[in-house]
Amino acid sequence: MAYVDDIDQPPEIKDCLKQFSKNPKGFLLLSGWNGTGKTYAAEAVFKSFHYPDIDYRMFTTQTDLNLRWQKQIKEWGETTYLLNQITMTKLLVLDDVGTRVPSEAFMDFLYAIIEKRDRERDSVGTIITTNMNSSDMRLKFGDAFTSRVASGKCFRLESKDRRFKDW
Numbered sequence: 001m002a003y004v005d006d007i008d009q010p011p012e013i014k015d016c017l018k019q020f021s022k023n024p025k026g027f028l029l030l031s032g033w034n035g036t037g038k039t040y041a042a043e044a045v046f047k048s049f050h051y052p053d054i055d056y057r058m059f060t061t062q063t064d065l066n067l068r069w070q071k072q073i074k075e076w077g078e079t080t081y082l083l084n085q086i087t088m089t090k091l092l093v094l095d096d097v098g099t100r101v102p103s104e105a106f107m108d109f110l111y112a113i114i115e116k117r118d119r120e121r122d123s124v125g126t127i128i129t130t131n132m133n134s135s136d137m138r139l140k141f142g143d144a145f146t147s148r149v150a151s152g153k154c155f156r157l158e159s160k161d162r163r164f165k166d167w
Ligand SMILES: Nc1ncnc2c1ncn2[C@@H]1O[C@H](COP(=O)(O)OP(=O)(O)OP(=O)(O)O)[C@@H](O)[C@H]1O
Pocket: 007, 008, 009, 032, 033, 034, 035, 036, 037, 038, 039, 040, 041, 096, 130, 131, 162, 163
């Protein structure tokens, strides 16, 4: 896993990743096909971001978050604690958004996170990675969600699949 200074991305993207790792504010959307380096780039920002308290950053995927959400509903019957924890986090990476179409109830939870973090955008930063383009996101996640996550910087990573080797 690299730090942002060492990451191999076009200068415009690298500068933005660096800036975000120093002072995460608003939304940074990284889109692109499988293996283009979205998670790697988000991990680099996450790793490079230092804050006095480690709890000020959180890295999760949509699928992991869904599991945590389900567990909290099962155990506590509600998810206010998880929602508050995520909303307060100084740097949130939400990886792999759209890999699965969320249930309506989980979509409400995701939207609540995005809506709250949008309101706090001058003091907290959110990185979203996704395979979806804007039309797919509008279709699957709705206009209000898409409008907010696209309100900051949006980059489409264009490299070849760095993972895949043909056989
Ligand atoms: N800038 C980079 N320099 C070197 N290796 C990289 C870079 N970006 C990605 N990789 C490597 O390429 C592979 C794919 O990267 P990554 O997992 O970030 O892709 P992704 O865009 O998140 O894909 P997916 O949409 O399937 O989640 C990983 O093994 C990763 O370590």
